[in-house]
Amino acid sequence: MIYGKTGFAVAAALAFAITGGVAQAAKTDIVVGLQLEPPHLDPTGAAAGAIDQVVYSNVFEGLTRFASDGSIVPGLAKSWEISDDGLTYIFQLNEGVTFHDGSAMDAEDVKFSLDRARAEDSTNAQKPLFADIASVEVMDPMSVKVTLSKQNGSFLFNMAWGDAVIVAPESIADIKTKPVGTGPFVLSNWVQGDRIELARNPDYWGEAVSLEKATFKFIPDPTAAFAAVMAEDVNAFMAFPAPENLPQFDADPRFKVLVGSTEGETILAINNKMPPFDNVKVREAIAHAIDRQAIIDGAMFGYGTPIGTHFAPHNPAYLDLTANSAYDPEKSKALLAEAGFADGITTTLKLPPPSYARRGGEIIASQLKAVGITVEISNLEWAQWLEQVFRGKDFGLSIVSHTEPMDIGIYGREDYYFQYGKPEFQALMADLDASTDPAERTSILQAAQTMISEDYVNAYLFQLANTGVANMKIEGLWANAPTQAIDLTGVSWTD
Amino acid sequence: MLRYTLKRLLSLSVSLLVASIVIFVTIEVVPGDPAFYMLGFNAQPDTIAALREELGLNVSAFQRYVNWVSGMLTGDFGTSYTYRTPVADMIGDRMWISLPLALYALLLSTLIAFPAGILAASKRGSVADTLVMGTTQLGVAIPNFWFAMLMVLVFAINLRWFSAGGFPGWDGGFWLAVKALTLPAISLALPQASILARVMRSALLDTLGEDFVRSARAKGLTRRQALWRHALRNAMIPVLTIIGLQFSFLLAGAIIIENVFFLPGLGRLVFQSISQRDLIVVESVVMLLVFAVVIVNFSVDLAYALVDPRLRRRS
Numbered sequence: 097m098i099y100g101k102t103g104f105a106v107a108a109a110l111a112f113a114i115t116g117g118v119a120q121a122a123k124t125d126i127v128v129g130l131q132l133e134p135p136h137l138d139p140t141g142a143a144a145g146a147i148d149q150v151v152y153s154n155v156f157e158g159l160t161r162f163a164s165d166g167s168i169v170p171g172l173a174k175s176w177e178i179s180d181d182g183l184t185y186i187f188q189l190n191e192g193v194t195f196h197d198g199s200a201m202d203a204e205d206v207k208f209s210l211d212r213a214r215a216e217d218s219t220n221a222q223k224p225l226f227a228d229i230a231s232v233e234v235m236d237p238m239s240v241k242v243t244l245s246k247q248n249g250s251f252l253f254n255m256a257w258g259d260a261v262i263v264a265p266e267s268i269a270d271i272k273t274k275p276v277g278t279g280p281f282v283l284s285n286w287v288q289g290d291r292i293e294l295a296r297n298p299d300y301w302g303e304a305v306s307l308e309k310a311t312f313k314f315i316p317d318p319t320a321a322f323a324a325v326m327a328e329d330v331n332a333f334m335a336f337p338a339p340e341n342l343p344q345f346d347a348d349p350r351f352k353v354l355v356g357s358t359e360g361e362t363i364l365a366i367n368n369k370m371p372p373f374d375n376v377k378v379r380e381a382i383a384h385a386i387d388r389q390a391i392i393d394g395a396m397f398g399y400g401t402p403i404g405t406h407f408a409p410h411n412p413a414y415l416d417l418t419a420n421s422a423y424d425p426e427k428s429k430a431l432l433a434e435a436g437f438a439d440g441i442t443t444t445l446k447l448p449p450p451s452y453a454r455r456g457g458e459i460i461a462s463q464l465k466a467v468g469i470t471v472e473i474s475n476l477e478w479a480q481w482l483e484q485v486f487r488g489k490d491f492g493l494s495i496v497s498h499t500e501p502m503d504i505g506i507y508g509r510e511d512y513y514f515q516y517g518k519p520e521f522q523a524l525m526a527d528l529d530a531s532t533d534p535a536e537r538t539s540i541l542q543a544a545q546t547m548i549s550e551d552y553v554n555a556y557l558f559q560l561a562n563t564g565v566a567n568m569k570i571e572g573l574w575a576n577a578p579t580q581a582i583d584l585t586g587v588s589w590t591d
Numbered sequence: 592m593l594r595y596t597l598k599r600l601l602s603l604s605v606s607l608l609v610a611s612i613v614i615f616v617t618i619e620v621v622p623g624d625p626a627f628y629m630l631g632f633n634a635q636p637d638t639i640a641a642l643r644e645e646l647g648l649n650v651s652a653f654q655r656y657v658n659w660v661s662g663m664l665t666g667d668f669g670t671s672y673t674y675r676t677p678v679a680d681m682i683g684d685r686m687w688i689s690l691p692l693a694l695y696a697l698l699l700s701t702l703i704a705f706p707a708g709i710l711a712a713s714k715r716g717s718v719a720d721t722l723v724m725g726t727t728q729l730g731v732a733i734p735n736f737w738f739a740m741l742m743v744l745v746f747a748i749n750l751r752w753f754s755a756g757g758f759p760g761w762d763g764g765f766w767l768a769v770k771a772l773t774l775p776a777i778s779l780a781l782p783q784a785s786i787l788a789r790v791m792r793s794a795l796l797d798t799l800g801e802d803f804v805r806s807a808r809a810k811g812l813t814r815r816q817a818l819w820r821h822a823l824r825n826a827m828i829p830v831l832t833i834i835g836l837q838f839s840f841l842l843a844g845a846i847i848i849e850n851v852f853f854l855p856g857l858g859r860l861v862f863q864s865i866s867q868r869d870l871i872v873v874e875s876v877v878m879l880l881v882f883a884v885v886i887v888n889f890s891v892d893l894a895y896a897l898v899d900p901r902l903r904r905r906s
Contacts, residue, residue: 135629135867142630143629143631143632144629216641217641218638218641219630219638219641221630221633221638223633224633272674273674273675287684287758287855288674288681288684288855289684289855289863290855313853314853316850316859317853319740320743320756320850323743323747323748323755324756326747326748326755327743327748327754327755328751329747449866477623477866479622479623479866479867482627487627498632500632
């Protein structure tokens, strides 16, 4: 064996000597592994996070965009003015921006994109983002006026979503398979089921990217993903599906592990309208029965941040309310007895496929059992989960990660699957929309966080961590995931 | 012969018709709305309705069945709900991986099984026989996905001779593609070869005990000559039957191996389409596999009749 290895090393050294270090130094291509393949490449026509992972900022751009820390920075719009009443936004577009087909990007394209997203027959998965737009007018080729029907303090944030990217009317018909955007990369090849290849856009309007070629390789099976990283078939694997393997990568000098935050609040969702969960004491009992750290350690191998409300901890407006639902099984039993369920409760726990739900579900079931709540676990596919839990509201408990950024507003929707929709909460959301003052918005958001935490709407578990693994020599990959993007614009190889 | 063929053709058409109804009904009753699946949590009801309209899901199930079947008769398998590309193209692409992989595995399995089976039968009771029987016992018992992972560990992660998986495509070079299919083909071939070798051995031993072999031996042929000239040919019938069965299994049943090696083959297409509720893809691929099996059976029936005149007369 030792001889074999030496022979190999010699051969490798020879090969290196022949090809030279030049090829190494000039490495400008990257292979990124991802678990899920996008169904198509139109970010404005489906909810699949995999679409944004590939195209966000790489192929398509919007008026504004997310930076890696989640803040909003200018995108295709270089600046904007907001009227004093907060109803009119005038965007100044960057000059010299062209689509990948060579046509110029101008105000007409912006109008087309926004009107298309909010149209009656729109199939935009995030149509509510555009609901407050009353009209979009072209002022001149480089400026657009957007008028809102009511104030919306999140409007610039909404325009940064992948669902709000700017597309062109000329190329819209084939956008699903031939995406034509304004970004620094163009689609060069898509072998369905295997990989998507992007090539550098030589005519990019902004700062040139250092990568010449980027390949996204789709590997759904966690064991296969591990093998692909170890064999260096991929240079990086983002949102790595098996957290149990990360310590091994971390110990390997070839790799570095990236740990960051996501917008995924992972909750034990409770059906608030279904007895006995319509009783707040029962919900509070559930909250106190849960040991978050045990779930994070057991299901996520330590990756994740405990949360006490439905809000991302990295957001400046976040309040740490975990104390409201501290682990206290005795208190939990007392609350159940107080609510008239001293003999215990039996309910359902419906779990979607991700490992946080399946593994977390087993742990939660045993924690609930300890206080007298018996759950019947059923494992569902996503399509079944959407049908039964999300649409049918046929569940007692469920575990799911809400990955949309800034989605506390869902608590105002009465028909949303956990069925909270308290009028006081809706009033807070209306105030939030009406406010553009940052300090005021923060205090409203904090009041909202406190309200749902104290009402024990759901049991708040943890913020999903963004875990990835990459070659030591790769710089510039986003550790955080403010949206489900693998932004390659700042990625390069060192040496 | 003509009558026989027509009868077989009629039964083939009836099988296909029944299969199409069964497939359509089973898949349609599965809960889950493809449009809702695609649009996710924040979708408004009117958006879902608009997408259902766009996908042609708002017409009656009967109408969809008729459209599907009449489309297939003209070679149009419809358009995938999720990918929005023609299903026929998708199947075509995947076929270029699944079919060569199945053939490669079959070739390997035959190359291993024939010599092993013949050796074991000709030297019955010897050390070689025991060795072949023992190894094949192990080969049947080891799950192929486990063996596949073991090979990845050894040849991809430790030795770095192969990629851990994936497929570069045939346009990237013939040998590169063959190399990418090698580990998957070996993992698929191992259990198949074990079964085939055991069948080969027992079929040979059976024929070696037949009267015609005894006559051949009586005429002065050595055991070895009798085996090669007479027994082997007759032992081929059960062996070929097994090979036929294995081929259709390899074509449709490579799904786990395709997952281990992340190969974009037919099995993974079906798997993915089921979870995405891309019903039209599932229906069409399953129908195609049924068609392949029915056609293989039909050809086998015809071949039997050609070989064995009694079958023709009886019908």
